[in-house]
Amino acid sequence: MATKLTTRLASAMLTSAMALSLFAVLPAHAADNDTPPAETPTTTETTTTDPTAPDPISDEDLKKQIQYYAEAFKQADGNYRIGEPLAGGTATGTVPSGLEKYYAQKFTGWDRGIMSDTVVQHGYLIVPIDYSDPSKGNIALYLNMYAATGERKGAIVFNNGGPGGSASDYVSGSPVWSNEIKKLNENYDIVGIDPRGVGDSLPFSQCAVDKFTDLTPDNPSVYTTDIEKETEANINTTKKHVNSCFAYTGKAFGFDEAKRELFLRNVGTTNAARDMDVLRSVLGEEKLNFIGLSYGTRLGYVYAQNFPQNVGKFTLDGAMNPFEGTAPTKADETPNLSDEKLRELNAHYLSQGKEFQATYEKFAQWCYSLKGNTKTWRELSEGTLDNDEVASCPLLLPEVQPHEGDLADDNVSLATQQVQNILRPLTTKPIKYVSDYGTTNGLSFDVASTALAGGMYAENKWPTVAHGLQQILSKKVDFAFVNLYDRYSRTDNYGRAGYTTVTCADSANPAAASVANYIRIEKMYHDVTPFRDPGAQYHDIGNLDSCSVWPFAGTLAAGTSVENLPNVLVVSTRNDPATAYENGEVLAKALFGTELTVEGAQHVAFGKQQPGYECANNIIVNYMINGTIPADGQYPPICSVASFRAAAEVPDVPENPATPPQPSKDESNPGEQPQNQTQLEEQKDEKQVKTAGTTSKTAGKAAKSASHKLAQTGVNVAALSVVMLMVIASGAVMVTMRRR
Known part of the structure; x- marks a missing residue:
């Protein structure tokens, strides 16, 4: 018997180098x-x-x-060893005592080439395994850097999400395919470094x-x-x-x-942030300029916590809540947790599930709009799908409508009932198919529902999702649909291993391990994400999350407010399926920064080419070049700006942040979008009223409120994910520079 595949991967999961935040x-x-x-x-x-x-x-x-x-680290005896950093460089800015050789190093194995008329360099940054005792050994972080094509004014470092996304792969594709990064590359080196334990970094x-x-x-x-x-x-x-x-x-x-x-x-986010400061020095930068997407917003926030004096221009897009996903407190370290506490500790996972459901409902409205469509699947997908039949919506087919004896639940939306009738037969009868590699595979419920969730990261994947669901009804498998699963799960660029090790190093809570808690949280998740629910008969199947059986607890420090920073730009998309929109305000207030709200239904805004996203891209690019953010009202209604620079407040995390709200008019019909500027302003006013009652927080007070966080409870290794699907959603093409 093949067992049910239930160990979760993450947050942000992950997609294209731009938006790979792997789904939870x-x-x-x-x-x-x-x-x-x-x-x-x-x-x-x-x-x-x-x-x-x-x-x-x-x-x-x-x-x-x-x-x-690891060619650069092969010894004469055939073994591999990462030695000391290469001497001869010059340190820039403040250097922590005892780390001089790291801050003043030259890159190891530094090589230079030309790609699409752009100079690309790649090599390794050597950093200590344990910053508290560098004598215990070193590791090597792989990076790609595209030199500025014009007058150099500095460098911009990218992290595309995860934890687990390969930033070196991300930037190796982006200068070729992204107009936004091409613009930044005119005066800035574009740098992607794989965090410790991730991608081509070693080990x-x-x-x-x-x-x-x-x-x-x-x-x-x-x-x-x-x-x-x-x-x-x-x-x-x-x-x-x-x-x-x-x-x-x-x-x-x-x-x-x-x-x-x-x-x-030592593979967690705190040390990854310390690595970025070493990188800043070796690049010759007094300040770090950074664009972080999805989990990259967590990495950027932790850098600001630890090196506020070195923060330059920071864009944090697809925000994670800085008060979630940190190390467990003593009060968290018990399996005897109330429902309220479980919701609190798994707030990100549950809120992400709610956002996935809302985005699926928007997909369904789009699918319904195909009624009367005359375009073929090939035309609808702009050539992605190899099918010249006229595209139609599989959710409208008679056999998937709710009926007596079907597999769908009665207490969910019509769109959810329809997709349950498509996917739930796969729980016991996967569809066999032969892969591109000649192996006989099976499309199971887990793979299909994961692929469906993966398609929610970007609206341009919706035709692939609809076509894939139609093929399932015909007992066929669409490889493009399956790849929505496979592209998020392959470990050569975005995978479970990096996600697991970083997440657990940050927030593991083995003292709270409990199969019963796992089952309770999964039921809560299915309540808010019924389109991925396999059925009530399977709800009592248990498991333990990877971070529940991890041998030690995570160590990521609790979130705090961070004062005296430059104006940080936080970008939050209204209907982001992977990182809840509300996180943007929390993060912007914690950093006393500015929030850019983008009206949309996909994960992160930077680099998106869909109509309307020009304003978000322009604001981000201009900010990274000039350091300025426009006042609200200077761009189309899809973009609105709110500053928290003056008297910024860090809102208390609600006692029960993941409890699904009662459906509003907009939520019951997720396909509706605000029609004019007045409606957008009313929505923003309502959001501000909800947090207006909070009082100003000092860093210490914020740390106290940060006890409301996503400390893993033995039930959820994937809660931070997201965090992992950040890469595929942008559609950026990844071109690795390594010789393989």
């Missing part, structure tokens, strides 16, 4: 799905029947997996024998009502995943068990 509920591999090594292991490790034990792999095979990445987080098959839909899960057996299999799968992270990560570089654990303790 990517399923994990079943326990028997990991690809075995190609050769017989040569180590003393022995095969075991323990279902939680990592798959055996030889040291030699682990080395083979990094040989195309990368590794939680499977083969990095490239960490997540695939090759072996479909089949739901059963054998609750006990399903639950046991799920927990074993989660434990195997976690044990594998500690068994494989860094071993190819000679890391022993203690050093692997040290690395995984």
Whole structure:
């Protein structure tokens, strides 16, 4: 029996380099799905029947997996070792005591090439594993940099989301395909550095024998009502995943068990922010200019917390709430949690689910509008779909309408009932198909619902979603639809391993591990996200989240307000499915910055080419070049600006932030958009009234309110995600510069 794939991936999940914030509920591999090594292991490790034990792999095979990445660190004896930073550089700005050699280094393995008439350089930044004791060893962070095409005025560093997104891949595609980044590149070096444990940085987080098959839909899960057996299999799968992270990560570089654990303790966001300050110095910049998307807003915020004096021009687009997802407090470290506390601790996961549902309802309204359409699927998708039939909406077909004996719930929207009738048959009868690689795969409910959620990140993916649902009804599989799953889950650029290790290093709460809590949270999630609900008969299937079986608690400091910063630009899209719109105001107030509201229905605004987004792109680009933000009313109604520079307030996090509100007129018909400037102003006034009663917070007071956060409770490894799907939504093409 293939087990149900329930271990979650994340937040922001992830998509194109621009918007890859991986969605909060990517399923994990079943326990028997990991690809075995190609050769017989040569180590003393022995095969075991323990279902939680990592798959055996030889040291030699682990080395083979990094040989195309680690040329700069290969020793004469054939082993790989990351040594000291390359001396000879010049430090810029303030240098913390004891870190001089890192702040004054030259890039290791620095190479130069030409791509589309643009100079691109790539190499490694060497940083300590543990900033509190650099003598314990170093790691290497991979970066791509596009030199300014005109007069250089500085550098702009990007992070495209995750945790787990490859910023080096992101920028290697963006200067070629994005007009916005081309404009910035005229006077600024464009820099993408893979955070520690992510992408091509070394060592990368590794939680499977083969990095490239960490997540695939090759072996479909089949739901059963054998609750006990399903639950046991799920927990074993989660434990195997976690044990594998500690068994494989860094071993190819000679890391022993203690050093692997040290690395995984230090792979979180706080140290990634410290790495960015080293990068700032090596780039020769007094101030760090930064564009962070989705999880990148978390990274930017933590940098501002730790290095406020070094903050330059910061754009944080697709905001995460800075008071969620931090280390658990003593009060959180118990499995005996009330429903109220569970909602509080999983606020991001539940609010994200609500936003996904709202965006799905908007997709359904768009789908309904295809009635009477005369365009083909090829025309509707602008050539993405290879189908010359006239496009129609699968949600309108007679067989998916609610009827006696169907699989849909009675207490959900019509659009949700329709998609439940399409997807729920897959819970027990996946559709078999042959992949591009010649393997026989199965389209399961988990893969299909994940692909559906992935399609919510960008409106230009909606034709692919509609076509994919239509094909499912015909017992066929559309590869473009399946790729909405696969592109978010592949670990060579955006995957579960990096997401898991960074998220758990930040917020793991193993003291609160509880299968019962996991089940309770999943039921809460299905209440707010019914379009992804497999059915009530499966709600009691349990699991433990990866961060629940993590061997130590996360260490990310609680959120605070950060004063005396330059004017930070926070961008928040009204109907962002992955990062709730309300987070933008919270983050802007915490940083005493300015919020740009964008009216739309997709994840992040920067780089989007849909009609109307020109104003958001223009505001961001002009801000990053000139440091100025226009007053409200100077742009079309899709963009509005609110400043929190004067007497900024950090709002209290509500006691029950994830409780779904009663549907308003707009929510009951998500396809409606504000029609004029007056309606937009009324909406903004209403939003401001809701937070006007808060009092001014000092940093200490904000820290107290930050106890309302998303500390993992043993139920939700993916709550921060989002955070991972940030990359595919923009549609940017990723072109890696590494030789492989």
